[in-house]
Amino acid sequence: MEKKILIVGTGLAGLSSAVRLVNQGYKVEMVEKYHQPGGRLNQLKASGYTFDLAPTFFSMSYEFNELLRDCNIKPLFEFQELNPLYHVFFRDTKKQYQLFREPEKLAEQFNEIEPNFEQNFKNYIEGAGELFHDTIDRIVKRNFNNFYSYVWAMMHVPPKHLPKLFRTFWQELEKHFTSNEVKEILSLVAFFLGGTPFNTPAIYTLLSYTEFIHDGYHNVKGGMYNIVEGLVNYLTEKGVAFHYNTEIVGYHTNKNQQLEYLTDTQEKKWLADLFVINSDAAHFRGSVFQRTAFTEPKLDKMQWTMAPFTIYVGVEGKLDKLGQHNYFLGNNFKEYANKVYTENFETDKPYYYVNIPSKNNTDAAPADGEALFFLCPVPDLRMRPDWSNKEQFADAIINDFEEITGYQIKSKIRTLTIIAPDQWETSFNLYKGSGLGLGHSLKQIAWFRPKNHDEKFANVFYTGASTIPGTGLPMAMISAKLTVEQILKNYGSLS
Numbered sequence: 001m002e003k004k005i006l007i008v009g010t011g012l013a014g015l016s017s018a019v020r021l022v023n024q025g026y027k028v029e030m031v032e033k034y035h036q037p038g039g040r041l042n043q044l045k046a047s048g049y050t051f052d053l054a055p056t057f058f059s060m061s062y063e064f065n066e067l068l069r070d071c072n073i074k075p076l077f078e079f080q081e082l083n084p085l086y087h088v089f090f091r092d093t094k095k096q097y098q099l100f101r102e103p104e105k106l107a108e109q110f111n112e113i114e115p116n117f118e119q120n121f122k123n124y125i126e127g128a129g130e131l132f133h134d135t136i137d138r139i140v141k142r143n144f145n146n147f148y149s150y151v152w153a154m155m156h157v158p159p160k161h162l163p164k165l166f167r168t169f170w171q172e173l174e175k176h177f178t179s180n181e182v183k184e185i186l187s188l189v190a191f192f193l194g195g196t197p198f199n200t201p202a203i204y205t206l207l208s209y210t211e212f213i214h215d216g217y218h219n220v221k222g223g224m225y226n227i228v229e230g231l232v233n234y235l236t237e238k239g240v241a242f243h244y245n246t247e248i249v250g251y252h253t254n255k256n257q258q259l260e261y262l263t264d265t266q267e268k269k270w271l272a273d274l275f276v277i278n279s280d281a282a283h284f285r286g287s288v289f290q291r292t293a294f295t296e297p298k299l300d301k302m303q304w305t306m307a308p309f310t311i312y313v314g315v316e317g318k319l320d321k322l323g324q325h326n327y328f329l330g331n332n333f334k335e336y337a338n339k340v341y342t343e344n345f346e347t348d349k350p351y352y353y354v355n356i357p358s359k360n361n362t363d364a365a366p367a368d369g370e371a372l373f374f375l376c377p378v379p380d381l382r383m384r385p386d387w388s389n390k391e392q393f394a395d396a397i398i399n400d401f402e403e404i405t406g407y408q409i410k411s412k413i414r415t416l417t418i419i420a421p422d423q424w425e426t427s428f429n430l431y432k433g434s435g436l437g438l439g440h441s442l443k444q445i446a447w448f449r450p451k452n453h454d455e456k457f458a459n460v461f462y463t464g465a466s467t468i469p470g471t472g473l474p475m476a477m478i479s480a481k482l483t484v485e486q487i488l489k490n491y492g493s494l495s
């Protein structure tokens, strides 16, 4: 018998769920608030320049291959491996580092400031790698249908990793390295998780292993949005209908605790047998299903990841000294990190990331120009609700960039777009502008994260960054896999 699934949201987790579900014989329809698919994995075009809107690279590229292999799909996009992974620039010392994947080449960058770097790095990464392999299948890539199965799985993680639950990312680095610059650079990955190394548990040092050793970082030839276009084309061929500019705001149930339909802002009814919510799993439960555990005051008490302040600049001229992925840091790392997600955040000397897609993709900018995407992590709207000064802040970032790099880009700007946290919130329903969704404290991961099967409506499932396992593109792919596993467990395959 045919079963129809409505997916709310066309982010990577929504699209990947759709691919898996059509392959299991389900009829899929998708609704999306934004005007085009992809969610945060989106694209911005302006005056002949093309920018990745948010994600610019990813780890664990094999998760994409797994989706395609599982569904018997030929490659839809081509990966490009990054090496160096990124460049780091320090504002005051003017020092620059390139983060190579090979330990010997990496050591050459750091030998002056951390004389025993190669051995220290080896020891650090060994522990991170063991933790990765001991937990990835046992904890991360798993559905836990009851608390005991979670405790049971945790009990089977080798006890040698236990201390990492009680240390911070920074404390783990302090055990291995003496140079502050080395620690600062190796801890940048904690910001990718939306936290800081001073509040992120040391278990996430496993990310150092994924970035340097396991699979490195990749992006996509022709731009990250090729992932979305590839998946949407495939789904369209399979008969999936997409409806954009459609925001779900209400619902209706039948007597059997089943969701009957969702409603959009025009009060149109969206009927289906099953529903997959790719909108934020915590926020949606509160704002649409009106669940008492997810009211605004309760959501406000949860830990949310950084809010993005982003600038998209098309300039005339080439910036040859820079790489495709560049970090700009000051000389007050700890003080800055401790303020960056608080109301005390100051906008004068920011730390930020600059992506230059035109370095590897000639279509991203005219031949005589460069496309630049600035990302500065800032506090979310709970702590800084007013972004009416966004132009001044963007100016401060660009001034700083000019000062550090020596490139005077301001007079050569052909296009400039600023997206502050309030716009990130309204565009994609990101709670208070939090860019990566719920944070990854021990109280908000695995069993404790909002579940991917609804507590009340048996026919409602969630997928994406704020349900299991967490944020980032590979996690969104894993999330889709886990969600579809839950659906198949409950409703079976129809193919």
Ligand SMILES: Cc1cc2nc3c(=O)[nH]c(=O)nc-3n(C[C@H](O)[C@H](O)[C@H](O)COP(=O)(O)OP(=O)(O)OC[C@H]3O[C@@H](n4cnc5c(N)ncnc54)[C@H](O)[C@@H]3O)c2cc1C
Pocket (backbone or CB within 6 Å): 008, 009, 010, 011, 012, 013, 014, 031, 032, 033, 034, 037, 038, 039, 040, 041, 053, 054, 055, 056, 057, 058, 059, 246, 247, 248, 249, 278, 279, 280, 308, 310, 375, 427, 428, 429, 435, 436, 463, 464, 465, 466, 471, 472, 473, 474, 476
């Ligand atoms: C600035 C920035 C930079 C990032 N950089 C990276 C990176 O380099 N590498 C990486 O791996 N990750 C990165 N991330 C994280 C990554 O983008 C996310 O983890 C991932 O894209 C989340 O996918 P998702 O499917 O869970 O959610 P989303 O992409 O948010 O998709 C959810 C979709 O649901 C829609 N929606 C929400 N509510 C409703 C509703 N009520 N009705 C209809 N539609 C609705 C939204 O509009 C959205 O399209 C970055 C994130 C940001 C913000």
